[in-house]
Amino acid sequence: MNINVTKSQIGLDGVPAAETVLSHVDGERGELIIAGQNVADLAGKASFEGVSARLWAGASGKALSEANVRASLGAARERAFARLPDLLPATRGMSVVDGFRAGIAGLRGENGLEDEATIVGAFPVIAGALVQRTRGNDPIAPEPNVSHAADTLRMLLGRKPEPREVAALDTYFVTVCDHGMNASTFTARVIASTQADLFAAVTGGYCALTGPLHGGAPEPVLEMLDAIGTRERIKPWVDDALARGERLMGFGHRVYRVRDPRADVLKAAIERLEASGADLPFASEVEVYIREALRRKNPARPLETNVEFFTAILLDALEIPRQAFTPVFAAARAAGWTAHAKEQQRTGRLIRPSSSYVGVMP
Secondary structure: OOOOOOHHHOOOOOOOOOOOOOEEEEOOOOEEEEOOEEHHHHOOOOOHHHHHHHHHHHHHOOOOOHHHHHHHHHHHHHHHHHHHHHHHHHHOOOOHHHHHHHHHHOOOOOOOOOHHHHHHHHHHHHHHHHHHHHOOOOOOOOOOOOOHHHHHHHHHHOOOOOHHHHHHHHHHHHHHOOOOOOHHHHHHHHHHHOOOOHHHHHHHHHHHHOOOOOOOOHHHHHHHHHHHOOHHHHHHHHHHHHHOOOOOOOEOOOOOOOOOHHHHHHHHHHHHHOOOOOOHHHHHHHHHHHHHHHHHHOOOOOOOEOHHHHHHHHHHHOOOOHHHHHHHHHHHHHHHHHHHHHHHHHHOOOOOOOOOOOOOOO
């Protein structure tokens, strides 16, 4: 039987695939709610551990405290570091992005411990080890008693981060930890719906994240800013790029019809960071002109700034290497992936969409 679908449904636009208590995206209003709170209210007020506790409690129906999660993640980072001799050999000769995929694919449950903490705790340990290897250094052992954001920066940078740096990364982690039924989260839920374990689900989620249409845009944002170079070149560079039909990275979103609410949260975090490495005035001038140019090109539906524009500037200001941007994004989003996978396993059913056959009938 041929199933008729509208053009907007190709790609499952607007088609609910699950019921969730974890997060909600309203693209028309530019609103993101995570675990019952607006993202702007969470960022800078709640820690990554606190938001992870909310997500995991919502998914499992069991109460969790911020202190519980902080302790679990600290212990999980230590366990992951002890496993690096087993995990890293599979990553030899790979880029940081590809090596990270191989490393997390080797994770598994340990001694009946909660899988979500094992996964989220391991992600920055693997990312840090891969970054240090590119510098010819040994992996840096975690400190289980500091925050997840602080330890992530330690292992990436090879030094003790300043409090303002930790606050900036923690805000980033909170802001991007979950985002509705995005491509990587949907992938994780599909895998979890088969009753595969959380490790399989998050590995699939990460693979989806590496695509340039999902999580792969922050690095090209910096490449664009580097190419523009000076304030005098903003107008001619942008006008030429649009005339050639090029896509300007960091603008437009599949869901949001207005400005991505996460963009303003991260811009404020950069302002609080006041890092010498972040030329926010220049980046803001680029953003303003691109938005104006996009409005002129398409008045009916101009493309607004998305989260990736200020993600690139924030992570660069924190001195995180560009090749680690996607794994660092995954370190935050893993909280959401694991929560969605657990929620799917607990309350959902096998996800099995239909397709509309347009081939020749026998």
